[in-house]
Amino acid sequence: MSVSDSRETILSEASRLFASKGYSSVSMRHVAEHVGMTPANLYYHFKNKEDLIRESLAFVFIGKTQHLEDIIRDQTDPERRFTLFVSWFSRLLFEDDIFAKLVCRELLDGxxxxxxxxxxxxxxxxFSILVNIIEDFLETKDSALSAASVVGMILGHYQLAKVLQHLYGNHPEYGHPDWITAHVLDEFRSRAAARSDRSDVHG
Incomplete structure (x- = not known):
């Protein structure tokens, strides 16, 4: 196995362990055992546990951003770009368990x-991609804060999905990324309409 393959194997297994057990419960020796190498070999690739944590987070997150860029690259309609971003992030949270757990863990105790x-x-x-989309799509005084609101709304629905299904009857759709996407779009569409109306007035 090449050095790059070994490193990828370590990061894949470490990210899974950190997501499922938490950082404090996973030692370098624990990771080494799961990938079938000695602790000394693991330290050859990563100087300490914090280095391994940071690199594991980057390993999990960075590839997802490339997918986002691929799906919005040829889109010019602001609402379509906004919808694709919300759908991308919602699906990551609901369908990629490791990604979702690491995001929530970092927000709570990073x-x-x-x-x-x-x-x-x-x-x-x-985040910069979302800010740029919002600048084209919404009527807002602070596009960065609006972007944070979008992310927070999606995260909130993800974290509350299992509870929301039972608060007002059984609503399994509350835990589906397509429903979240439609809901977030509805919430922000009025602000998009305000921007469009203002453009028409000044046009």
Whole structure:
């Protein structure tokens, strides 16, 4: 197995362990055992546990951003681009268990250095994409804050999905990414209409 293959195998297994058990419950020795290597070999690839955590987060998140860029690249309609972003993020949370658990874990107990690493090296690109979409789509005084509201709404629905299904009767659709996408779009469409109306007035 090549060095690059070994590294990818380690990151894949480490991210799964961190997502399912939490950072404090997973040691470097634990990861080494799961990938079938000695701790010394693991330290050859990663200098310490924090280095492994950061690289595991990047491994899980960065490839997802490339997929987002691929699906919106040829889209010019602002509403369509917004819908594709919301659908992309909703599906990641509801269909990629490792991604979802790591996102929620970081938001709850990620330390400052790790959050800075994530913001600068992993999350900056998809967030910038959303900000640019919102600038074209919504009537807003602060596109970055509006982008945060979109992300927060999707995350909130993901975290509450199992409870929401039972609060007002059985609503399994509350846990489906297509329903979340439609709901978020409805919530923000009025602000998009306000932007369109203003453009017509000044046009």
């Amino acid at each position: 330390d400052d250095r790790r959050m800075e690493f994530l913001a600068k090296n992993v999350l900056q690109r998809p």
